[in-house]
Amino acid sequence: MEVNRYIFNHGALLLERRADGGYALPNDNTVELDAELPVQHWGGETFVAAEMAAGSELPETLELIPLRATYALLPLHVYRLAEKARELLDWNRETLHCGHCGALQEFRSPISKFCPQCKTETWPKLSPACIVLIERGEELLLVQSRDFKREFFGLVAGFVETGESLEECVRREVKEETQIEIKNIRYFGSQPWPFPRNLMIGFWAEYAGGELSLQDAELRKGGWFHRDALPAIPERPSIARQMIDAWLKDKHSI
Template sequence: MCQRMPFSNDDLDFTYPLPADFENRPSCYICVYKGKVAIDPLNLPDHQTILHEDIKDVKTKRIVQYLGSLGEKLCYAIGLESQEEVPYGMQLVFLRDLMGQIDDRTLALAGRAVQLIDFELTSKFCGRCGIPTETLEDRGKKCPKCDLLIYPRLSPAVIVLVMQEDKVLLARSSHFSSDIYSVIAGFVEPGETLEHAAEREVMEEVGLKIKNIRYFASQPWPFPNSLMIGFIADYAGGEIRVDGEEIIDAAWFSRDELPNFPGKASISGHLVDWFVKKEEKRS
């Protein structure tokens, strides 16, 4: 059931730090400012919209993060310090607005760039004692006073498609528009396994028990720093009782009566699409 998801990039070599011969390697870069990416609107959907070749002045940039390599080419993120630094002819757009506008490989690079620039900007000082941090060779930061280690934040979250015979459980979040339904999701808490988190989230949000939890796929989700781990599970008991806060409506739906649900830019759309295709094969 494992599938390749948007924002994942198996072609990118994440090995860190930079290779010893980095100065002699071809390079490209993505410009980021306050969570937005600088694009050339005239070149959509070409990858050159955001990916630019040959960093001539990388040593003069104050905020630079190495993203990884694509073959021989080294990829960097440049953190802009003001809107005035946006390259001529380009404009800033939110990462979400690039979904469906550029190829998946470049979108994954942009997602990684936004997250690593955010880490650089939010880890300048120690969260324990306030002292300026030092950069380590493995991308982490260290406080020279109290030895606190800091690494890019990653928040694991489970997302669960629950089935009861030929129906699927879909719910409407208070954060969604009025006609969008999706599967149950939530963050993993300290001390939990992923399976335990899936059981807890379904019980908390809709009051149902689940069983036969099995892995579907995972997806990096840079809004702002999540890793979505998708599961499929079977209904094991209970009546739907929404919490009224996070979830304001939930119901069982057959393939022929599905409401509007997220597209396949997110793993939730892939889960529902898997259910539809599974039921189609039965008929």
């Protein structure tokens, strides 16, 4: 059985440059590893997630590429497994010790750990975040987060807080960040977002009223943009881009 190895170093995936200029997972078994997780069976594939040992030398044909950039280089199913591998590695690093008693934890299954001292079992935890496309006729509300490193506009988004529903999260985030009211909130689709372990949950909504006033602490700028005059928008594979593309095609789900 073929077992692919997804080897990471600080969020970058190790890939092999092929003679034709393309990229693939490395066949090289000489790379020194720091951590290797149990074999995973998922999505019809068998794979292993591993971390490169710090300071290890790489052969010339191997390259470390930031995970998001590998989306354009790898078949989609390979990229999706790389996302999962990275999430598992992050989770592994954060849960070396039990959160209750501090003892060293052990793997109980490929996706769970067990504390031998206090018997607590843990699984990878996701952080759900809502993202919302707000339309006003032929216009779309786009905002530029202060977190964005490049000059582009995205959709209003934020993490779900304890005690609130997804719909309440959408309304609260929109209100906090823009002061406007929305109506007709509809589910669009979701996407795993392994930076580090988020689940993006996409909604569409319609503008219902209020004057746009951006929250200065989080947003640099924003406004209503006509469908024929959109600024630079997020790239694929982000769900924001999928939602905007779908809106431009009048398609209301993934």
